[in-house]
Amino acid sequence: MPPSRRAPVARDSAPVTEMALRVAEVRKTFGALEAIKNVSIDVADGEFISLLGPSGCGKSTLLMMIAGLTQPTSGKLVLAGSPITGPRKDVGVVFQSPVLLPWRSVLDNVLFPIELLRLPRQQYHDRAMELLRMTKLEDFANALPRQLSGGMRQRTSICRALIHNPSTLLMDEPFSALDAITRDDMAVELLRIWQANRKTVVFVTHSIREAAFLSDRVLVMGRRPATIIDEVKIDLPRPRQVGMTEEESFNTYVRHLRKSIEASHAS
Amino acid sequence: MLAKLNASLKDSAWPLGTTFLLLAAWEAAVRIMGIRSIVLPPPSEVVEVMFRRYDLLLDHLWPSVYLTVLGFALSVVGGIVVAVLITYSEIVRKGFYPMIVVSQVVPKVSIAPLFIVWFGTGTMSSLLLAFLIAFFPMTINAAMGFQSVDEDIDKMARTFMGSRWQIFWKIRLPNALPYIFGGMKISITLAIIGVIVSEFVASQQGIGYLIKLAGGLLDTPLMLGAITILSIAGLVLYGLIAAVEKRAIYWQAPIDTTMEAQI
Numbered sequence: 001m002p003p004s005r006r007a008p009v010a011r012d013s014a015p016v017t018e019m020a021l022r023v024a025e026v027r028k029t030f031g032a033l034e035a036i037k038n039v040s041i042d043v044a045d046g047e048f049i050s051l052l053g054p055s056g057c058g059k060s061t062l063l064m065m066i067a068g069l070t071q072p073t074s075g076k077l078v079l080a081g082s083p084i085t086g087p088r089k090d091v092g093v094v095f096q097s098p099v100l101l102p103w104r105s106v107l108d109n110v111l112f113p114i115e116l117l118r119l120p121r122q123q124y125h126d127r128a129m130e131l132l133r134m135t136k137l138e139d140f141a142n143a144l145p146r147q148l149s150g151g152m153r154q155r156t157s158i159c160r161a162l163i164h165n166p167s168t169l170l171m172d173e174p175f176s177a178l179d180a181i182t183r184d185d186m187a188v189e190l191l192r193i194w195q196a197n198r199k200t201v202v203f204v205t206h207s208i209r210e211a212a213f214l215s216d217r218v219l220v221m222g223r224r225p226a227t228i229i230d231e232v233k234i235d236l237p238r239p240r241q242v243g244m245t246e247e248e249s250f251n252t253y254v255r256h257l258r259k260s261i262e263a264s265h266a267s
Numbered sequence: 268m269l270a271k272l273n274a275s276l277k278d279s280a281w282p283l284g285t286t287f288l289l290l291a292a293w294e295a296a297v298r299i300m301g302i303r304s305i306v307l308p309p310p311s312e313v314v315e316v317m318f319r320r321y322d323l324l325l326d327h328l329w330p331s332v333y334l335t336v337l338g339f340a341l342s343v344v345g346g347i348v349v350a351v352l353i354t355y356s357e358i359v360r361k362g363f364y365p366m367i368v369v370s371q372v373v374p375k376v377s378i379a380p381l382f383i384v385w386f387g388t389g390t391m392s393s394l395l396l397a398f399l400i401a402f403f404p405m406t407i408n409a410a411m412g413f414q415s416v417d418e419d420i421d422k423m424a425r426t427f428m429g430s431r432w433q434i435f436w437k438i439r440l441p442n443a444l445p446y447i448f449g450g451m452k453i454s455i456t457l458a459i460i461g462v463i464v465s466e467f468v469a470s471q472q473g474i475g476y477l478i479k480l481a482g483g484l485l486d487t488p489l490m491l492g493a494i495t496i497l498s499i500a501g502l503v504l505y506g507l508i509a510a511v512e513k514r515a516i517y518w519q520a521p522i523d524t525t526m527e528a529q530i
Contacts, residue, residue, distance in 0.1 A: 006278040069422060069425060069426060070424070087425055087426045087427070088428070095419050095422070097419055099419045101420070101437075102518045102519065103441045103516075103517075103518045112437075113427040115437065116424060116428060116429040116430075116433055144518055146519070148480075188352075220381050224474065
């Protein structure tokens, strides 16, 4: 809905007025268990943020609430000006596992949301091929998922999340099932796609380096009940390259984030 | 292609070889020990009878095959429909599913005489017994298939606003196909049993009737001929399902539940 999605957002100072996503005082309890306690987040249009925290800290639950799959116990979630009441068209989700349908080809998997949303398939065919080209999967358009490597499968699922051109991309530890080398490649790849196809991204991870490398801003979540215990703006230039992870400026961020997480463990 | 054919020939060489050896040993034993044909005819005599009386055998085979296929088809349709109800209706799942599972314990064959009382000695009894006996594995397999959808796949479809209807047709049904074919392979063999048993109990036609009749006449070669032709028909039906399965489930290896079900 926001018409200015394509407009490049100033890297250092995202305009505070135009919030793509607003999470306000959200609480989530499962019975007596308090999973998320009073979380508020504002994400600017086109901003890449990470939710960083240990496994089982409730960051995935928060993401599923933004995806509209779970309702908060209290608090408000607003996306592009309208409250989130359920799954919606302007959101794409990438899960921890690629969750591809094994009987569909790569291309048909990418076009699956188009079918579910009852959009004209023909019209999105070219876009699907374009996304596959961007992720170097064009030669595998007709292959079945079982013929792909783990990294290729997850790239397919990223294409699927982007096919209907959502304004917001939600990613739930998408690279955690991959080996370390593939993982680094995927991070670079993701940034390339994001650079070309600017979306608001909420990226859930438990990898400190991954969060620092990818994000404009990292929100550190503490253990149960989950709250935001730290917020770090990553002022590294874009486009980012793997070489930057060797630099002192990057490692300063990593050290800072690690301290925040350790502090939350101590308490 | 040629290598594949070669490999499959190699694979079948062993069972074919042992079968041939056993038949040869049988033939030799009968001849050497002078066993009477009424007790155990040699394979050559069985084959001879099958060629000589093929029209009689086929006359009785067709009704049995026809009822088997019909009963099987009904069990597939009925099983899938009930499986859908089990998947989507809590009442059916909680109330009837346990009942269906427990009723598996009842040997269906023992109901055959009751069916004769209810439906007479005609084809209706055979058909119903075939259906009943084939229905349970079909239902349970299909229900398992519909319900075994990965939770994350379901979540994924919901984030893209998939309706229940879409999720059924585009996810649950294809996901259940390997299970459904597994069920079909069990059901077809059970449907044959159902038909033959009901023909044993009361019928004027069918291969089961012919086996019983030949037994009464102490025509052992004809009995064995009928059993052989029935086995061949069973193999063909099973093979047809396996062939369709291979094409339908191109994305994975078939699930073989046949062995466990028979035990």
